[in-house]
Amino acid sequence: MTALPVSVVVVSRGRPAALDLCLTGISQLDHPAFEVVVVACPAGAAVVAARADRPHIKLVQFDEGNISAARNLGITQAAGEIVAFLDDDAVPEPLWLHHLCAPFSDPRVAACGGFVRGRNGISFQWRARSVTRDLRERDLGLDAPGPHLPELPPGETVKLQGTNMAHRRAPLAALGGFDSAFRFYLDETDLDLRHAAAGHLVAVAPLAEVHHGYAASPRRGADRTPRDLTEIGASIRCFLERHCPQAERRAAWVRLREAQRARLLRCMQRGPLGADDVARLLRGLDRGWQDGAQRPAGSAMTPLSAPVAPFLPYPGRHAAKRIALAGRAAQRRALRMQAKQYAEEQHIVTVYRFSRTAIFHQLRFHPGGFWEQAGGLFGRSERTGKILRFQSFASRTSKEISRTEKVRGSIGSLLFHRR
Incomplete structure (x- = not known):
C-alpha cells in the first residue's frame, strides 16, 4: 500500500538547541513521503537557517506565546494528507511515522496518538489515556504492538499528547484546527473532544514512539517544577x-x-x-x-484554508541501513567518533556501552546524530526487570537490540569493540 504523505509540524519558542536536536532526529525518519514544517521564534529560525537541510524545511516565523495559533500556522503550510505534531524538546524513533500513520489506512480514523518515553529514554512518560468533559483521566491499559481503536463509553474520548499525535488534514481543517483560547495547555484535549463530538474515530499506535525531554520554559523548570500556573x-x-x-x-x-x-x-x-x-x-x-472568562473558547474559530504551499519532500532515511556499535564504558570516545561517521554516511546508528556494574540504563539521541544507550552489563534497562541479572556481553547486547527493533528497525550490522 502506498504511504500517505505526511507533514511533520514542530512549534518552537525560546529553545533553539532543543529544536536543532529535534530536527536532527526528524532527519532520520524512515518514511517514504514526508515534509517538515517549523514554526519558530527568531532564535529557532536562525537554527533552521544554519542547517544543511534548510532547503527541505518549510519555515514560518512566529514569536507569540500561543501554541495553538502557532500550530494553526503550521497547518496552513502543511500539504500532507496527514499532519503530525512533535514538540521541539522531543525526538522521534526512526519508524515513528510508519507506525503513527498506519491507522489512517482506515478512512474512518481522523487522528492517532503514540507512546512517549521520558528522560531516561526507557521508562514511559505517556501510554494511552482517556479524558472526559470534566477533565477526568484514566489509563486505557493498551499495550504494543497495536494499533488500537478504543471503544469508550459516552462522554469519554482518547486523550492525545501534543508531542506525539497526527490528524487527518481535511477534518482537522474543517474543525478550525486548534483553538487559540488555549495558549499552551489543554489545546489538544479540546480538539480531542471536538473530534468526539463530530463522531470521528481516534486510534492509538503504541509503537509510534518519541522521546520527550521536558526542556525548560517560562512555565516550568528543567526539573518540571512549575514557574507559572x-x-x-x-x-x-x-x-x-x-x-x-x-x-x-x-x-x-x-x-x-x-x-x-x-x-x-x-x-x-x-x-x-x-x-x-x-x-x-x-x-x-x-x-x-x-x-x-474573558476568552471564551470557540468564539472565533473558522475552517482553515487549503495549503498555501505545495508539498516539499524531505529526504529522510527511508530504508537506511541500521548499524549497532557495542563496547565498554571506557571506549566512549572511540564509539562516538565511529557512530558519528556512520551517521554522516546516512545510516541509522545505535551505540551500546556497558560497564561491569549494575547501573540502570539511560538512552538518548546524541547531537552527533546517533542513539546511545549506556549502563551496567548487569543492570536494568526496563525498570520492571530484575535489579541484578548476570549475563554475557553478547547476550546483553542482543537483548537491548531486540527491545527497540520494532521502533528503530532491524540491525543490518553489529560491530563489537571489546578489549
Whole structure:
C-alpha cells in the first residue's frame, strides 16, 4: 500500500538547541513521503537557517506565546494528507511515522496518538489515556504492538499528547484546527473532544514512539517544577465552559485546583519550591481562572484554508541501513567518533556501552546524530526487570537490540569493540 504523505509540524519558542536536536532526529525518519514544517521564534529560525537541510524545511516565523495559533500556522503550510505534531524538546524513533500513520489506512480514523518515553529514554512518560468533559483521566491499559481503536463509553474520548499525535488534514481543517483560547495547555484535549463530538474515530499506535525531554520554559523548570500556573488556570476555565455542563463546572474546578495544589506541595517536599512559592503559584492559577472568562473558547474559530504551499519532500532515511556499535564504558570516545561517521554516511546508528556494574540504563539521541544507550552489563534497562541479572556481553547486547527493533528497525550490522 502506498504511504500517505505526511507533514511533520514542530512549534518552537525560546529553545533553539532543543529544536536543532529535534530536527536532527526528524532527519532520520524512515518514511517514504514526508515534509517538515517549523514554526519558530527568531532564535529557532536562525537554527533552521544554519542547517544543511534548510532547503527541505518549510519555515514560518512566529514569536507569540500561543501554541495553538502557532500550530494553526503550521497547518496552513502543511500539504500532507496527514499532519503530525512533535514538540521541539522531543525526538522521534526512526519508524515513528510508519507506525503513527498506519491507522489512517482506515478512512474512518481522523487522528492517532503514540507512546512517549521520558528522560531516561526507557521508562514511559505517556501510554494511552482517556479524558472526559470534566477533565477526568484514566489509563486505557493498551499495550504494543497495536494499533488500537478504543471503544469508550459516552462522554469519554482518547486523550492525545501534543508531542506525539497526527490528524487527518481535511477534518482537522474543517474543525478550525486548534483553538487559540488555549495558549499552551489543554489545546489538544479540546480538539480531542471536538473530534468526539463530530463522531470521528481516534486510534492509538503504541509503537509510534518519541522521546520527550521536558526542556525548560517560562512555565516550568528543567526539573518540571512549575514557574507559572496562570495559563493553566485560564485554559481550565475555557475548557470547562466549552465542554462541561454548567452544573458540574464548579465541582470540577475545585477538584482540579486541589490537584494542582497537591502537585505544588510535592515539589515543596522535594525541595525546589518554598511555601511562599506555592502561595504565589496558586494565586497565578486563580488569576488565570478569572482571566479565562474573558476568552471564551470557540468564539472565533473558522475552517482553515487549503495549503498555501505545495508539498516539499524531505529526504529522510527511508530504508537506511541500521548499524549497532557495542563496547565498554571506557571506549566512549572511540564509539562516538565511529557512530558519528556512520551517521554522516546516512545510516541509522545505535551505540551500546556497558560497564561491569549494575547501573540502570539511560538512552538518548546524541547531537552527533546517533542513539546511545549506556549502563551496567548487569543492570536494568526496563525498570520492571530484575535489579541484578548476570549475563554475557553478547547476550546483553542482543537483548537491548531486540527491545527497540520494532521502533528503530532491524540491525543490518553489529560491530563489537571489546578489549
